[in-house]
Amino acid sequence: MSILEAAIITGLEHTVENTFAQNPGAYDPGALSAKVIFSPSSSDSIPNRQLLSNRPQSEETSPLEALAIGLAAWSGQTEVLKLLLAAFDQPGPTKAPMKLLWGPPFFSMARVVDDWLPFQHRSWELQSISPTVFALKSGGALSLMLKHGYKPDRVTMRAAIADFDRDILKTLLKSLRLSNFPDYIQGPLSYAVRYKKYDVVRFLLENGEDVNEDNHHVNDEGDEFDESARNPLQSAVENHDLYLIDLLLKSGADVNAPAPRRSGATASQIAAITGRLGILRTLIDHGADINAPGAEFGGRTALEGAAEHGRIDMIQYLLAIGARTTDRDRLQYLRAIRYAQMEAHEVTANLLREETHEVSSSLTLLGDNMALKHNEVEHTSTKDSSDQLDPDEDVHDLTEEMELPGDLQDLEIRTNDPMVFMIEEM
Numbered sequence: 001m002s003i004l005e006a007a008i009i010t011g012l013e014h015t016v017e018n019t020f021a022q023n024p025g026a027y028d029p030g031a032l033s034a035k036v037i038f039s040p041s042s043s044d045s046i047p048n049r050q051l052l053s054n055r056p057q058s059e060e061t062s063p064l065e066a067l068a069i070g071l072a073a074w075s076g077q078t079e080v081l082k083l084l085l086a087a088f089d090q091p092g093p094t095k096a097p098m099k100l101l102w103g104p105p106f107f108s109m110a111r112v113v114d115d116w117l118p119f120q121h122r123s124w125e126l127q128s129i130s131p132t133v134f135a136l137k138s139g140g141a142l143s144l145m146l147k148h149g150y151k152p153d154r155v156t157m158r159a160a161i162a163d164f165d166r167d168i169l170k171t172l173l174k175s176l177r178l179s180n181f182p183d184y185i186q187g188p189l190s191y192a193v194r195y196k197k198y199d200v201v202r203f204l205l206e207n208g209e210d211v212n213e214d215n216h217h218v219n220d221e222g223d224e225f226d227e228s229a230r231n232p233l234q235s236a237v238e239n240h241d242l243y244l245i246d247l248l249l250k251s252g253a254d255v256n257a258p259a260p261r262r263s264g265a266t267a268s269q270i271a272a273i274t275g276r277l278g279i280l281r282t283l284i285d286h287g288a289d290i291n292a293p294g295a296e297f298g299g300r301t302a303l304e305g306a307a308e309h310g311r312i313d314m315i316q317y318l319l320a321i322g323a324r325t326t327d328r329d330r331l332q333y334l335r336a337i338r339y340a341q342m343e344a345h346e347v348t349a350n351l352l353r354e355e356t357h358e359v360s361s362s363l364t365l366l367g368d369n370m371a372l373k374h375n376e377v378e379h380t381s382t383k384d385s386s387d388q389l390d391p392d393e394d395v396h397d398l399t400e401e402m403e404l405p406g407d408l409q410d411l412e413i414r415t416n417d418p419m420v421f422m423i424e425e426m
Contacts, residue, residue: 005031009038027054029064036071036080048080052087061092063128069150070094070134073141081141091149093181095126096133129155130178136160136168146175153178154185161188161200173207180217186228187213193244194227194235201232201244211251216260229260237267237283240276255288263298265305272314273305280314284321291324291332300339301332308339310348325355 004026007015020026032051065088072081130153135142146152152160152172160169179187189209192200205211211232218229227238233253236244249255259265265273268288271280280302284290294300303323306314315336319325325333333355340348 002026002028002031004028005034008034011038025054027051027056029062029068033064033068033071036068036075036077048083052083055087061088061090063093063095066092066094066131067096069145070131073131073135073138073145076138076141078141078144081144085144085148089148091151093128093153094131095128097126127182129153129182132156132172133159136163136165139167139171142168142171146171151176151178153181154187155182157188158185158191161192161197164197164200164203166203169203170207173204173209180214183217184228186215186218189213190215190228190230190232190235193232193241193248194230194239196239196241196244198243201247205247205251211248211253212257216258218260229262229264231257233257233267234265234270237270237276237279238274240274240279242279245279245282249282249286255283255286256292258292259295259299261296264295265299266292266302268292269294269300269302269305272302272311272318273300273309275306275309275311275314277314277317280317290318290321291329301336303332304336304339307336307345307348307352308343310340310343310345312348312351315348315351319355 004016004019004023005028007019008031032048035048035051065084069081069084069088072084130151132142132145132150132152133156135145136156136159152175157172157177160172186194189201189204189211190213192204213232215229215231218226227235230238233245233248233255234257236248255267257266259269266288268280268283268290269292271277271283272290280288280290290302292301294304300308303315303318303325306318323332333352337349337352340346340352
């Protein structure tokens with residue numbers, strides 16, 4: 001914090017004047033944002049124009065300068081906002097703690113300033129966001145920012161959904177957006193679906209929001225699956241929300257949208273894993289592929305997921321309508337048996353074993369089982385660890401002392417280490 005910023009925060013005019021007198025060319029972005037918050041009056045000793053005149057013209061808009069723009073919009077200082085927008089011709093992001101953005105009162109002064117210390121100087125983790133989030137209480141201020149090239153991001157869209165001012169939200173929907181920024185935030189439609197905001201979902205769809213909104217980027221590099229990575233239909237299926245499933249399908253939702261890369265699932269895989277037979281039938285009626293591959297990391301096919309969770313009726317249905325268990329899909333079938341065993345679903349495993357007549361030979365089946373067991377990694381489950389079955393205990397295993405046939409080497413190459421699909425067992 002500079003001396004000039006500290007003087008502005010304390011409100012001591014003579015200190016501000018003395019600081020400026022000693023250094024007439026003084027400028028720093030923190031002082032500017034502090035002035036917008038703590039000294040909004042145009043009658044103070046150091047006008048904004050004088051402070052801005054000292055700014056190096058070649059610099060890009062800094063996060064604190066973008067914050068000053070946002071705070072001017074938030075506090076209703078229209079003339080100051082116009083002045084700042086004219087001074088900073090390169091739109092840029094600002095930084096703010098996420099804890100300020102949710103819950104009433106939205107961005108109250110008590111949240112921005114605590115004990116006379118602005119949030120940017122407190123020990124909070126700051127995140128890059130669009131300053132348009134500060135302008136949601138004023139359509140005029142928002143329009144000014146949009147005209148000067150500022151684009152709403154997913155934080156702004158989520159905050160607008162929370163307020164659900166239809167005029168503001170419609171303005172945002174018509175504007176250019178930072179579609180995947182920030183990359184840890186779920187898109188507006190998926191967010192509204194996930195939290196069952198029915199009026200918002202209808203409004204978004206009526207105003208052209210993409211029914212197949214992509215959230216693959218959310219926590220894509222994380223170690224654990226983030227439910228925010230699901231698209232709208234996948235979120236609706238996970239919630240077993242028949243109304244939203246029907247609404248999304250009628251709006252053109254893609255039933256075969258791929259699973260998020262890390263432990264995600266397609267809509268039909270979620271229905272199979274959670275045992276929602278009626279929902280799965282609806283999805284299949286709309287063209288869902290029951291043999292779609294699982295996620296790249298930790299995924300499950302519909303058959304594998306149903307077996308792992310002991311969904312006997314689901315397995316019977318999947319097999320009856322064409323879940324593939326032979327040829328290049330033989331590995332899916334063998335994994336399904338193995339996952340059922342590892343969760344102690346022996347009835348499920350036995351049901352699947354009845355399909356062995358579809359495999360070319362018992363020797364091939366035994367060899368495949370050996371290849372599967374060899375490639376398996378340490379098993380984790382949505383169940384409590386105390387209920388897990390040790391993969392080496394009480395497991396039906398016919399592969400002892402059998403040699404792996406040479407024609408299965410391609411299966412070993414194509415086998416990813418199976419990891420458990422992380423989804424809450426309903």
